[in-house]
Amino acid sequence: MSKPTRVGLIGAGYIATWHADALKATPGVTLAAVCDVSETAAKGLAEGYGAKPFTSVDDLIASGLCDAVHILTPPQLHKEIAIKCLQGGLHVLVEKPVAESADETRAIQQAAEKAGKCFHAGHNFLGLPSYQRMKAQMAGGAYGRISGCEISWALPLSPLRSGPFSLWLLRQPKNLILELGPHLMGFAHDLFGPVQVIHAEASKPIALPGDDMRPQGFRILARAGGVDITFVISLVETMDDRSVTLRGSSARARLDFAQDVLIVERENASDLVVNPLRRQLDLSRQHLWEGAKNAGVQLASLNTKNPYGRSFRGMNAAVYGAIGGGSVAMSFSGDSAVAVMQALDDAINLLPADVLKVAAPSVQSRKPKPTAMVIGGTGFIGRALTRRLVADGRDVRVLSRGRSGPFPDLPDNVETVSASLHDLDGLTQAMEGIEVVFNLAKALETSWADCLINDVGVATRIGMACEKAGVKRLVYTGTIASYDMSDPGKQITEQTGFAEDMTDRNLYARSKAECEKQLMKLHRERGLPLVIARPGIVVGAGGPLQHWGIGRWHGAGAVRIWGHGRNILPFVLNDDIADGLVRMIDAPVEGQSFNLVGDPMLSARDYFDAIHAELGARIRVSPGNLHAFYASDAVKYGLKKYALRRPGVIRPSLADWKSRAHFSPFVNEKPKRLLGWKPEGDRTTFIKKAITQANLFGF
Template sequence: MQKKPIRAALLGAGYISSWHGNVLRKLPGVEITAVCDLSRNAAQQLADQYGAPHVFTSLDDLLAANVADCVHVLTPPDHHKAATEQILNAGISAFVEKPFATSADDCRELHSLSTDKKVALGVNQNFLMLPSYDRLKRDIKNGTIGPIDTIEINWQFPLTPLRSGPFNLWMLRKPEYLLLELGPHLFSFIADLFGELKNVEVSLRNPIEIPGGITHHQTWQVTGEANNAAVTINLSLVEGHDNRSLRVRGIGAVAHYDFGEDTYRLERASLNDIVVAPLSRQFSLAGQSLVAGLGNAFRQLKSLNALAPYGFSIHRAIESFYGSLATGDAVDNRLSADLAARTIELIENTTKVATPQFIPVKQPESRDAKPSRNETMLVIGGTGFIGRALCHALADEGYDVRVFSRGSGSGFERNDSRISVFTGNLKSDDDLTSAMNGVSGVYHLAKATESTWEGYLENDVAVTSRIGEACIAAKVRRLVYTGTIDSYDASRPDRPITEDTPFDQDLERRNLYARSKAACEAELKKLEQSKGLPLVIVRPGIVIGKGGPLQHWGIAMWRGATACKLWGDGRNIMPFVLVDDVADGLVASMQAENALGKSFNLIGDPMLSGRDYFNAVGEASGVAMRAQPTPIWQYYVVDVVKYWLKRVLAKRSGLTKPSLRDWKSRAQLSPFKNGYAKQELDWHPEADRQQFIKRGIVDANLFGLNKE
């Protein structure tokens, strides 16, 4: 008799949910039956993706429906304990994303509850389930490495939100949350290999203050002792070369596990004579690296990168856990609640040592703002890079600002309290109506990030149309919408682009973002013509400045913090503009009477080519940037190969056909003119080259290093 499939439900429809869902839908004997999220739209979208028949907005309803044998807890960490407790009390198994809970006591309570209820409980600890880690554990167990003398664990990986947001992430709310979020990657190794960490000392460096007055240290060094071995844990979040590795030195060998790449090397003394030994040792290391590299390349090619190390670790963890559910066996110790509780305990002990070094929350400084205008502006997309600058520019001009955000919002603290946050869903007409109550003007800066055209139609174009309708109903005096210069055909160096230049006539062959933004503009134009929507469209150029990302893909194709491939030869002038100048232009677009019904390209004066930009970054940071000129046709050829691999191997449909003109347009080969925006908006972007570099690059501190 065939067994019934194990029914899996996803609690939470955020970023990590798709990683779990992609594994579950491929596991034999498992079916995804439900998705639960506070946002019904987000839950429905995910359910449609995986063919799940049930959608819920509360855990109570999910459990009462009796449609799941196991629930994946994928909510923010501060909700893990309550949700997991509720699931276990219902007699249903739970699989929880790290961190298991926010305290060791909570972890132990959940562990005890799962034992009492006799239901399975697993915790995903990334990077403990990769094949390379299996080899490390094997070599420790069989004595190849021998008694361990030292262990070094490195998580040296940029955390962009510390410098450019979003600042409302759970892990950024308190300094200790940062370690709770990232620490499980590192301390789970100690918990699994040793179980203890004594004599802990912590050194904190590279402080950075984020909006809201919270200071995080971007560099942590934790030292201690475990089982007579000296332990060093290095956590560095500044921009730089990726190093996520574990190095173990024993009496018999040195083992190097790179969990960012899923590779493993074992260094042992050579049995050859003293002349040949150095060569033999290097051949051994090279051979191990070659085998690992070929194996990983084949796996990632076959899966179209779905089984890169991060995804592969999740895949093996879920596969192992459901294997234990099917057989009734105990879960792998690396997924156990006991190991997860010990991991959190190690993090708690480390945090206690580090706490005296934390910097108190800084109160917002007074701003030189104009008197109140007694007028409120709604900013949709205000938590982004440009949005934050706009909100403060509006407040400085005397406006009250209401930020529409899905989350609680952060980074808008001011002494004058002119910025507030409205929590809502852009797909809810009721939320939009409430948000626009008493509002004079609306800014729409939000954008979608989708992988399909259908996704953009639903989550960008349809949402923009709904916002336009709400503006008409609320009788706002103006809607300012931010499009993109990407919608132009910028592939011709001989044709300057102005506001009179039409969009690319073949947008269906352009990248989805450029196509979607143009479609949004078209929908708003229809509402302007048919229903009198008061509309202004603004298209910023390549925006740089403080709070912006180092790895800006409008400038180059990045391959690391200091390595990138230029769009073409990198000699053409790029349409750069400073974020503060964009904010000023957006404010003027709301104020200028003659702006209504017009469109403006907010482009700075001609200043820098791609090469100039990277030379300035290198000079400001003291690092040799590797910006490699790359012919446009090479990008196109690679895109064509990827297109056919996705169609043939992955059987995907609805893909955008590669376009050489799209790649040329990404290089922004056409020059842009900004005279119209200057004249109509009385707009004055930075005109001095040295000041432009200072404001856009030097003061931006793109690498996040402490300059003191």
């Protein structure tokens, strides 16, 4: 029996879990190592799969633990790491985009050929079972002669409108094509061969901070193998349409590769009366079969074989089946990767120069002298707060994981520094010269143990750093979600308090409450100059359409609101939150907390009616039965805990589910009285700022 192929993951971010789960399910493969510059990230992922963590690619190669690696780092690092691993004797699979250009991709392929190792591209959707059926049916002539093809990626990309703006894909306009284009171009090349691009255009531009424009739509016309191909990328708030449509002489086939569904529409020989009925009955039968089949697969696998997960499994099966046989999986081969990247380069080169232009940052005339620090300054609230502080005459130091932030137009007033939130000395040093610190950071973890490390531990450490650095005021942002808001007859004020036992609450609500508890302990015992702010449901320019504080979204066109949706929600404008936070700097309110909730204004249904009235978009709104949510969650809890045996699974109470509907009304008298806070009180003006001028749909 042959030995299993030992695989390492380089990069432990979001996509790494999908790769790890797929590798775990691939015969003849074992996950042996995880490498990431963050030791915490590497260990956290490795421990869950019985792998060994590394923080250095050189150390991983030298360990001899791996036969192959998946490179999952940001794209600008792919070429260097891939070549190093190939030269170190490892096969490589590189996540898309495999590089930043066709030339870089060729360099990787050349290194693979020289080393005698395999280089595969992570074009995972080519591994979908439904796509494999489409490809086989086309090759067998089931669709007749193919004349045209349309390949679409229509899916909202919220970072374009609400950040974070430091992501690689937003650094240059062309990166949007490099990030999403490989999926589309990979289909075309695999179906028809080399792609000749003949036209490319961009549309629906949006301004990033600093008036740096980015297109949100692309249309590319091409030909391959005698087939006319249209590629469409749409990133505004739109109904999800990720599809491949083939128009043939005998049939039209449409693959929804986001749902793993293939539907084929054919002619029939019936007379004019029966013909349309037969056609629609055939389509209905296919839709019913595809839906029932996929539901059965997900139910039987306890949702571990969703379409996205199945695409990775299919890719891995092809890649490691080929490697085990001493060959290369042609659909994912290095030669295919080069061809795909060359076509994307050709498309980018056909775009007008003004589309590809990157706005130069404003020239710095002086070095900032910050007295305020914003941790989480690149987020929705943080960006508004930072700009408000600058408008008030303060220079600001923004703590970020990167060295750049969303303030290229404010080089004289804002500096971005990088410091680990787990390094007390580093945080203390970063606070040098700072008078006030705003901690807007949050960690959305999946276990209580991780919450204690990455949320409670971080908040406490920031408080201790403020003490050591002599900061005069720490403003911490908690959340109103920590309250029990299940009782419509109970008004909530700052005196309401949280439950003593929060173990039956969702992790976010429980973790933020514990952060407050530990910080208040530092205030009482050691004099930490603390003020706590709890924002309501924050809306306004730069905020998302799909706000999960209102309901559970199913794309941009449908939402199931929490509860019946007739109770008034605690909405508040982002600019009003920034104003309230700034007022906490000098007010004599140390050791106190404030619920920053706007005046009673809109219910969930009112909010969506206003979107329809102001923007002409009718969103399908359904009431959410909270008892049904609770019961469904109980079933999922049982499956995760007893069938999948996942550790640390929690089950929020019925009161927790009811709290998501914000049934309990808030009283905002205290921040008005003690801070002089004046949230927007005019309904017409509120709707104008929260909806009409908020660019919720991106265009």
